[in-house]
Amino acid sequence: MYIQGLPRPHYQGLHQTLSALGADELRRRQAAADMSFLHQGITFTVYGDQRGTEKIFPYDVLPRLIPANEWDTIQRGLAQRLIALNLFLKDVYHEGRVFDEGIVPRELIWSCKHFRREMRGVNVPRDVYVTVCGSDLIRMPDGRFAVLEDNLRVPSGVSYMLANRQVMKRVFPAVFKSAGIQPIDHYAQSLLTALRALARPDIADPHIVLLTPGVFNSAYFEHAFLARQMGIQLVEGRDLLVHEGVVYCRTTEGLRRVDVIYRRIDDDFVDPVVFRRDSQLGVPGLFAAIRMGNVAVANAVGNGVADDKAVYAYVPRLIRFYLKQDPILPNIDTYLMEEADSRAFVLDRLHEMVVKAVGESGGYGMLIGPHATTEQREEFRKRIIADPRNYIAQPTISLSHAPCFINGSLESRHVDLRVYVICSGSVDKVVICPGGLTRVALKKGSLVVNSSQGGGSKDTWVLSPGHDRESIGGAL
Amino acid sequence: MLSRVADSLYWMSRYLERAGHTASVLSLQLQVALDQSPSAAMAGWLRLLTSLRVELPGEAMTDTTAALRLVGFDQNSPASIVSCVAAARFNARQVREQISGEMWEQINRLYIWISNEDLDTLATRNPQELFDRVQTTAHLFQGLSDGTMSRGQGWHFMQLGRAIERACNVSSLLAAHFAWLDQAPTATPTAEDYTEWAGLLRGSAAYEAYCKLNSAELRPERIVEFLLLNPDFPHAIRFNLQVINDTLQALEHEAAGVKIRHRAASGSGPQIGEARKIVGRSLASLSFSDLHEIMQKGLTSVVLDVRKSCEDVHFAVSRQYISYPIDFSVLTPTSLTPA
Structure with a gap:
């Protein structure tokens, strides 16, 4: 938010208004927001807690602002990226041009934990592997946004983006009138349209369901929320059955055919016949139905090869290869531990690097060099040497800061931004909701923003063109 | 649903x-x-x-x-x-x-x-x-x-759950308190008996409603009559059997509007389902009995019959709507080839 102690231009209006409002009033509004979340039961489940406690996702009342010109870059950059990633996934599971032409080493993909050889040669409706992508962006020291990672399997958190906005409107109603904040309420509609487009064209009114692992999943609230917003059924694996390659759900009126599944369970659990035998969450025979083209499943199985943290390093090259364009959004410098030179370089500088296990997400399996103890660094050194393919390293990037209202005063905390990108029925048709989930590392100095590890969130306002400067103010 | x-x-x-x-x-x-x-x-x-x-x-x-x-x-x-x-x-x-x-x-x-x-x-x-x-x-x-x-299927299933639970609970209460009526119907009540019976009525939220009908004179057979046969009081067994019957009927009407193709044989039309037959019989036997006949049959056996009916209704509903057997031979997918 600040440049050398002064607010960035697009924050000036908000800054002035907040100063006028005073800490007491702000505290009252924060309390109002908290109550609103509590009463609606907008919660997530904390794993490893004996009682399966559900907690409120901590929420900060101060919005984050993104001016229209910056958003334009983000939007074009993410669309370009998703188009390339969808083309890449089709290539990986079909022709393999990307290997033949030496862009990406074959071994890198085939050794990937999330590579699904069962998907080779399987046609995916409209060639859309990724229907929903959640991309994490950070602001670099030079002010530009860069992509930290893509989530192409089952990205979560979008319900908090929508709920944050609803609560914000209730708490700061007046400001929305004049500020030129782009609305995001149509997200569920866009997602539904994209899902509908995956159904076979001869089906006039496709039956679409959302497949959840059930109430014990940490994101169950989100699943129920999205199902309600889209007006589709929320089903569990035990509600579905497959007969001769066709998926049905069991209703009080008999069996009903299912055409499209928005699944929120991981690849491993989709079908116990093909993947994990012990899975109770999936549907036996579902993968056969997918192969036969009788049901569309979004996101497709096997997308994990494209958001593997080692493959991430190749994304700019993929964009050049498939689209013959320069990447609009940069990557973070990434060192593959498999490459001997990079490994030697990183092992010498573990205290200044971030090391990540390639197949993990949610902030697990990660070493933040500058904050780690000597023992932790030695532990990672051993692990890297034992299994180099499984690790990458990046320079420690100081996430940008945003002001947060913490214990009654303004304090600065690290933030990132997750943007939800939808591919709507054909690879080149990308829809991006103008907003996102700004995640906040609420612990002072912490760089970990994941909700499972003490992160919180704030509303993210994308400003309309012409509203970039001193526009937010007056009656906040 | x-x-x-x-x-x-x-x-x-x-x-x-x-x-x-x-x-x-x-x-x-x-x-x-x-x-x-x-x-x-x-x-x-x-x-x-x-x-x-x-x-x-x-x-x-x-x-x-x-x-x-x-x-x-x-x-x-x-x-x-x-x-x-x-x-x-x-x-x-x-x-x-x-x-x-x-x-x-x-x-x-x-x-x-x-x-x-x-x-x-x-x-x-x-x-x-x-x-x-x-x-x-x-x-x-x-x-x-x-x-x-909304008064849709979901509502009906909630009504059904509550009515079945209530009918079972009140049956068990009557059996626990008045089984002795079957052996020694003429025993002289003591003051402690009155305390117990008033408690029984209050426990079913029935004390005031009972008193309006019968005055505060607590007599075992009157209490049985009220909690078993009264058609208007929401905790009485007969009232709840009526609710179960009406709810099942409503569910059948809704189902009749939907073409039931995939389900195995049991009731392929707006016929009276198994569950409603069970509750209908039970309801009729209470509706057309008076206290004298009940006592002749024996209170314990009558309330046990009610409980048995409720259990049977539960399983019949489950077979009809929840875990019904599927007749795969009538499943004919329009096409098995990719579009």
């Missing part, structure tokens, strides 16, 4: 009714015992456990707090009030997108309150607070369902 969702709505409603009923009879037992001799009070506790269909504790019960924990405050005892609330809330969470936000909030609030209480302390110091909260929530939940829920 998904079969699983219907099942959860049914059980949510049943468990909440059970929690409310248990809270009500426990609350009364604690008060009644104050007016009784220790031996009569102990007999009262044993009767209460029988009426709740709870296994008696293995060793002879020397103090009543064990019973209070077993059916009230012990999270490890499936029959306890706190377990029933947790089960109701678990089922409600499964169907959050089906019930109104207000309904969810009531049940969630009670659950959160219980989770934050030290249950052992509460059981010894102020058990009444739990009973009051549970009963209030059960009533609020009922009122909110009336006021905020």
Whole structure:
């Protein structure tokens, strides 16, 4: 938010208004927001807690602002990226041009934990592997946004983006009138349209369901929320059955055919016949139905090869290869531990690097060099040497800061931004909701923003063109 | 509606009714015992456990707090009030997108309150607070369902759960309190008997309604007549059998509007389903009997029949709507080839 102690231009209006409002009033509004979340039961489940406690996702009342010109870059950059990633996934599971032409080493993909050889040669409706992508962006020291990672399997958190906005409107109603904040309420509609487009064209009114692992999943609230917003059924694996390659759900009126599944369970659990035998969450025979083209499943199985943290390093090259364009959004410098030179370089500088296990997400399996103890660094050194393919390293990037209202005063905390990108029925048709989930590392100095590890969130306002400067103010 | 969702709505409603009923009879037992001799009070506790269909504790019960924990405050005892609330809330969470936000909030609030209480302390110091909260929530939940829920299938399954649970509970109460009528119908009542019977009526929220009809003269056969045969009182068995019958009929009408192709043989049209036949027979036998005939047949056997009917209805509904067998031979997918 600040440049050398002064607010960035697009924050000036908000800054002035907040100063006028005073800490007491702000505290009252924060309390109002908290109550609103509590009463609606907008919660997530904390794993490893004996009682399966559900907690409120901590929420900060101060919005984050993104001016229209910056958003334009983000939007074009993410669309370009998703188009390339969808083309890449089709290539990986079909022709393999990307290997033949030496862009990406074959071994890198085939050794990937999330590579699904069962998907080779399987046609995916409209060639859309990724229907929903959640991309994490950070602001670099030079002010530009860069992509930290893509989530192409089952990205979560979008319900908090929508709920944050609803609560914000209730708490700061007046400001929305004049500020030129782009609305995001149509997200569920866009997602539904994209899902509908995956159904076979001869089906006039496709039956679409959302497949959840059930109430014990940490994101169950989100699943129920999205199902309600889209007006589709929320089903569990035990509600579905497959007969001769066709998926049905069991209703009080008999069996009903299912055409499209928005699944929120991981690849491993989709079908116990093909993947994990012990899975109770999936549907036996579902993968056969997918192969036969009788049901569309979004996101497709096997997308994990494209958001593997080692493959991430190749994304700019993929964009050049498939689209013959320069990447609009940069990557973070990434060192593959498999490459001997990079490994030697990183092992010498573990205290200044971030090391990540390639197949993990949610902030697990990660070493933040500058904050780690000597023992932790030695532990990672051993692990890297034992299994180099499984690790990458990046320079420690100081996430940008945003002001947060913490214990009654303004304090600065690290933030990132997750943007939800939808591919709507054909690879080149990308829809991006103008907003996102700004995640906040609420612990002072912490760089970990994941909700499972003490992160919180704030509303993210994308400003309309012409509203970039001193526009937010007056009656906040 | 998904079969699983219907099942959860049914059980949510049943468990909440059970929690409310248990809270009500426990609350009364604690008060009644104050007016009784220790031996009569102990007999009262044993009767209460029988009426709740709870296994008696293995060793002879020397103090009543064990019973209070077993059916009230012990999270490890499936029959306890706190377990029933947790089960109701678990089922409600499964169907959050089906019930109104207000309904969810009531049940969630009670659950959160219980989770934050030290249950052992509460059981010894102020058990009444739990009973009051549970009963209030059960009533609020009922009122909110009336006021905020569409009268679709989901609503019907909730009605069904509550009516079945109530009919079972009241049957067990009558069996536990009046089995002796079958042996010695002329025994002279004592003052303690009156205390017990007033407690029984209050435990079913029936005392005032009974008095309006019969004055405050408490006579066993009148009480039986009221709780078994009254067609208008919402806790009476006949009333609840009528609700079950009407609800099943409504469900059949809705199902008749939908073409049932995939389901195996049982009832392929707007015929009377198995469940409604069972409850219809049971209802008719109560509707067209008077007290004299009931006593001749024996009260115990009549209420056991009611309970058996309720159980049979439960399984018949499950076979018809929830876990029905599937006739795969009629499943003919339009096409098996990719488009």
